Amino acid sequence: MTSQDTQDLGSTREKLIDTVITMLNENEQGRMKVQDIAKRAGLTTGAIYWCFKDRRDLIDTARAERYIKETLASMQASREEFEENARQGIPNVRGRYVVEMLGNPRLRRERVQVLAAAMTDPALGAAVRVAQQKIMAALVETFTSAQAAGIFRPDIDPVSLGAFVYSFAVGYAAIDLLDEAKPDPNAWLYLIGCVVQAFEVHPSPDARSAGMDFVHPQSPQ
Structure with a gap:
């Protein structure tokens, strides 16, 4: 993994975490399917599996x-x-x-x-x-x-x-x-x-x- 890949991974990971925190604060746990999270973050579902298990x-x-x-x-x-x-x-x-x-x-x-x-x-x-x-x-x-x-x-x-x-x-x-x-x-x-x-x-x-x-x-x- 190049340094750019590492930087992109960190940025994407942080964006996903911030998105889920926002959804948790808004009591949207029932709408936390992978597709919902990705859409809210403006990312693909693949980005989630790139950063998390x-x-x-x-x-x-x-x-x-x-x-x-x-x-x-x-x-x-x-x-x-x-x-x-x-x-x-x-x-x-x-x-x-x-x-x-x-x-x-x-x-x-x-x-x-x-x-x-x-x-x-x-x-x-x-x-x-x-x-x-x-x-x-x-x-x-x-x-x-x-x-x-x-x-x-x-x-x-x-x-x-x-x-x-x-x-x-x-x-x-x-x-x-x-x-x-x-x-x-x-x-x-x-x-x-x-x-x-x-x-x-x-x-x-x-x-x-x-x-x-x-x-x-x-x-x-």
């Missing part, structure tokens, strides 16, 4: 790309929010990322699907690992800054704290199928606030002050 491979890859982009964008927003609160002396690890993970069933469900697909697809697994590393790096840097600002105790390992908060945020996916026994999202956030107090140099008088209120969940997509 099959239709399922393309859709899984697009889901992963969407999940990675949304997660990193949410994580960045949370980081900026945390840093602004830190400047005001307000601890808040329950930022936008945690709240959106709780309030968006589709995002949690997609995360499980993406991680499952990544276990059998080396290329997808590599992309997901990069995203996970970026999330952890952002969390660790944020908590390290909070320690330097005197908000969090200096004896707490920021890497362990990052892993703790990350697992709390995504762990809610494990109980999505529960009914009566499913905890209330506000109670879940309140619990996070209570636990976070153990990390603070000067614990807040109320665990709720450690984070924002929960926004009502979006409808599943």
